[in-house]
């Protein structure tokens with residue numbers, strides 16, 4: 001079956017060779033070798049060993065896996081890793097500057113924007129991306145954006161408070 | 175929750191994409207656009223395509239231009255592109271109003287207009303827009319190119335006129351004249367969720383009477399479509415509460431609603447009356 005298998009024409013299973021490519025995460029290059037079916041989220045966690053990006057639903061609904069690619073917050077469970085080759089990927093590990101937390105991270109602590117912390121990396125990346133794109137975003141629109149992600153602990157009120165506080169601080173700092 | 179194995183193809187041109195599709199489509203090869211519907215389906219193993227043809231690297235598919243009075247939306251244009259008016263006049267405003275109702279920001283950053291059309295979920299906002307405005311779908315395959323009008327395109331729940339090996343290269347929407355009024359109304363249970371029923375209406379006024387009415391609904395039936403009975407109830411009438419109520423009643427009567435364990439057919443019929451009425455009221459103000 002060799003030749004036909006190489007063309008992927010054998011019924012019952014698909015030959016999947018691993019693909020080799022480089023992921024650039026938080027400014028660092030990670031050479032990886034994975035099957036095409038590996039999601040970006042799994043690859044970042046298991047190959048790049050950056051486990052700050054969490055996986056909840058694995059089908060786009062919860063937002064725990066939200067990261068920033070080429071300036072846009074996206075669901076990393078809905079992209080295959082190979083699709084992110086050559087793109088600039090940012091994860092929660094890249095937010096702090098050394099020991100200095102990002103203003104949004106500080107705001108989450110100050111306003112109790114997390115309890116178990118499972119949803120937090122996704123909310124942080126979503127909110128950072130939003131505040132970078134729209135520093136003057138209004139309360140109502142902000143609420144609409146944050147409705148994208150799920151949290152089972154906080155009841156959302158403190159997350160919204162934290163993001164508003166960070167927005168105001170980042171704006172004042174400009 | 176992990177997709178089954180597949181072979182990955184990343185063409186750079188439309189010709190290459192179509193040639194690859196011709197080769198792999200008979201072996202359950204599929205187009206991968208934004209992946210925001212396909213990848214969840216693969217994660218659930220409801221779909222196990224053996225090949226994915228990723229069109230995201232095909233530069234020619236990203237065009238978003240007005241040509242011959244039509245807005246041409248290429249296959250990789252994301253939902254997010256419509257958050258700013260992309261065409262002058264009411265069409266750009268209409269698309270901007272509608273896009274807010276599609277999913278959430280991170281999904282709008284990846285999902286594509288054409289992907290929604292090809293996927294043909296009965297609750298898709300873009301499918302409603304295509305049906306209401308009479309979009310043209312441009313399909314390319316190794317056999318050549320054909321243009322499919324919206325009324326012949328949607329054939330059932332997640333079923334379209336696209337044939338094996340056909341790539342939807344772009345969707346064309348006619349521009350709307352400056353005096354076209356529009357109204358959109360959608361009902362769902364959670365923000366960003368799929369709609370249970372929605373309506374899009376457009377009309378113009380001439381001597382204080384409605385002309386060129388369009389009333390389209392989706393979410394409530396298997397496919398989006400214009401409702402002729404509701405349009406007749408509007409045509410040449412004054413845009414007042416009585417006319418609008420008559421049109422909303424006509425729409426509710428005319429439809430053949432979906433029925434499932436969460437949402438009964440009767441409930442959907444009632445919702446259709448309400449969303450049509452509200453869409454008309456929004457168009458009038």
Ligand SMILES: Cc1cc2nc3c(=O)[nH]c(=O)nc-3n(C[C@H](O)[C@H](O)[C@H](O)COP(=O)(O)OP(=O)(O)OC[C@H]3O[C@@H](n4cnc5c(N)ncnc54)[C@H](O)[C@@H]3O)c2cc1C
Nearest residue numbers: 060205207208209210211212277285286289290292298342
């Ligand atoms: C949490 C969540 C909420 C959502 N809410 C909504 C919502 O409220 N309203 C809504 O409309 N959608 C919603 N979606 C779906 C989203 O809009 C998808 O982006 C869209 O349905 C499909 O577009 P895509 O580009 O992601 O296509 P893909 O997922 O890549 O493809 C979908 C299907 O279409 C085929 N296809 C795609 N492009 C082409 C093409 N050019 N030619 C031929 N075939 C093609 C694929 O082969 C596949 O079968 C939601 C998704 C998620 C994850």
Ligand code: FES
Nearest residue numbers: 056057058063077
């Ligand atoms: S894990 Fe990606 S959205 Fe839930």
Ligand code: FES
Nearest residue numbers: 115116151152153
């Ligand atoms: S803090 Fe526990 S899920 Fe949000």
